[in-house]
Amino acid sequence: MTDQDDYFAHHKGEPFRFKERKKEVGWLKAALESFAYLPPFNRMFGKVEPSYAESYWYCLGGLTFLSFLFLVITGIILTLFGPPWWLHTPTGVAVKSMHYWSAQAFFFFLFIHVVRVWLTGAYRGERWVNYAIGLTSLFLALGENLFGVLARGDWESQFVAMHSNYMLFGLPLLRLITPSNFTQVILIHVAFIPFTLLVLIGVHVTLVKLQGIARPL
Ligand code: HEM
Numbered sequence: 001m002t003d004q005d006d007y008f009a010h011h012k013g014e015p016f017r018f019k020e021r022k023k024e025v026g027w028l029k030a031a032l033e034s035f036a037y038l039p040p041f042n043r044m045f046g047k048v049e050p051s052y053a054e055s056y057w058y059c060l061g062g063l064t065f066l067s068f069l070f071l072v073i074t075g076i077i078l079t080l081f082g083p084p085w086w087l088h089t090p091t092g093v094a095v096k097s098m099h100y101w102s103a104q105a106f107f108f109f110l111f112i113h114v115v116r117v118w119l120t121g122a123y124r125g126e127r128w129v130n131y132a133i134g135l136t137s138l139f140l141a142l143g144e145n146l147f148g149v150l151a152r153g154d155w156e157s158q159f160v161a162m163h164s165n166y167m168l169f170g171l172p173l174l175r176l177i178t179p180s181n182f183t184q185v186i187l188i189h190v191a192f193i194p195f196t197l198l199v200l201i202g203v204h205v206t207l208v209k210l211q212g213i214a215r216p217l
Contacts, residue, residue: 040210053213057120060113061208067106068201072194074099079190103145110138120216127214130207137200140193147189150179 016037021030035041049058077095078086086092114134117123123131146168149160161179169177178184 040206050213050215052216057116058213060109060116061205064106064109064113065201065205067102067109068197070102071099071106072198074102075190075194103148106141107145110141114138120214122214122216124214127211130204130211133200133204133207137197137204140197140200144189144193144197147185147193150185151182151189153182 016034018030018034021033024030025033074095078092078099081092086096117131117134146160146164150157150164165179168174169179177188
């Protein structure tokens with residue numbers, strides 16, 4: 001750790017001195033750091049995680065988050081360039097594969113994260129709210145996966161469209177969705193669900209930072 005990075009440790013509880021800090025590290029870093037002094041972020045920094053959280057089991061939520069970021073970045077690139085690019089050019093196919101494998105990684109880490117949360121009883125007390133937010137994200141992510149498969153337009157996509165049409169999109173409200181309508185499916189996949197997930201995951205991770213990591217059972 002350099003002297004400059006040590007700022008938080010040495011000035012804990014003091015007001016942030018923007019001008020002083022600007023001279024030391026430049027305006028950009030000083031401006032970014034000043035966020036650490038605004039609520040609710042001001043309670044996130046300078047915290048030491050408890051020793052029971054120093055384990056790979058406690059990194060799974062972070063890995064899920066990282067996979068989600070990969071999904072968002074590759075998803076934005078795919079959306080910008082469009083189907084002919086992702087289907088017929090080597091770079092497009094590579095980015096599409098990255099998007100697919102990020103989704104596999106996301107669900108892999110997510111399910112073990114939930115097992116960890118469950119086995120350590122991390123849903124106790126006030127954390128039930130965050131458990132509920134996590135669970136909502138899980139179901140939304142499953143829906144996001146379904147619309148991703150539907151948007152692909154291959155044989156598997158047609159098979160899933162046919163079955164989901166009978167099983168899911170016959171239900172009240174969901175009846176408004178037609179799985180063979182590409183425009184509708186892609187809009188839900190690239191806009192509605194990802195934005196909701198982004199907000200939910202943002203709240204989830206912020207709450208973990210504010211509430212701290214639960215003591216295992
Ligand atoms: C949708 C993607 C999700 C992301 C990106 C995510 C991310 C995280 C992160 C980074 C943590 C910090 C501790 C750790 O990494 O283990 C955490 C904790 C937690 N997560 Fe998630 N999570 C997700 C889904 C879920 C789901 C589905 C549930 C429950 C059904 C859940 C329940 C919790 C709870 C209760 C904690 C607090 C753990 C503690 O205090 O020990 N999360 N999550």
